[in-house]
Amino acid sequence: MDHIKEEIQLIACQIVAAVGGAKSMYIEAINLVKQGRVEEARGKMKEGRDLYMESHTHHFSLIQKEAGGEDIPFSLILMHAEDQMLSTEIVELMASELIGVYEKMTFSQNVQNQEA
Numbered sequence: 001m002d003h004i005k006e007e008i009q010l011i012a013c014q015i016v017a018a019v020g021g022a023k024s025m026y027i028e029a030i031n032l033v034k035q036g037r038v039e040e041a042r043g044k045m046k047e048g049r050d051l052y053m054e055s056h057t058h059h060f061s062l063i064q065k066e067a068g069g070e071d072i073p074f075s076l077i078l079m080h081a082e083d084q085m086l087s088t089e090i091v092e093l094m095a096s097e098l099i100g101v102y103e104k105m106t107f108s109q110n111v112q113n114q115e116a
């Protein structure tokens with residue numbers, strides 16, 4: 001049982017590290033698009049999604065174990081990791097929406113400048 005607890009802690013830490021990196025990439029993307037650097041922002045979003053997928057892979061390994069009949073004991077660290085995954089999904093969604101809004105604003109401003 002101690003072995004599985006240690007494994008859960010390790011996986012939880014891997015999840016937290018990956019989603020922390022992903023969240024940072026999403027925030028960086030927002031800052032870049034605010035500066036008009038849309039392509040760079042899109043690159044950061046991709047980097048963030050790649051990191052998020054790492055966390056998903058780690059999390060899915062636990063789901064597979066439990067589906068295979070292994071008893072996965074409750075862990076606050078794992079619960080924290082899952083909470084971080086959820087909050088990172090929200091940040092990704094908001095960053096993606098903000099990038100779209102900034103793109104539309106920039107396009108609209110460019111059209112107005114051309115008409116003037």
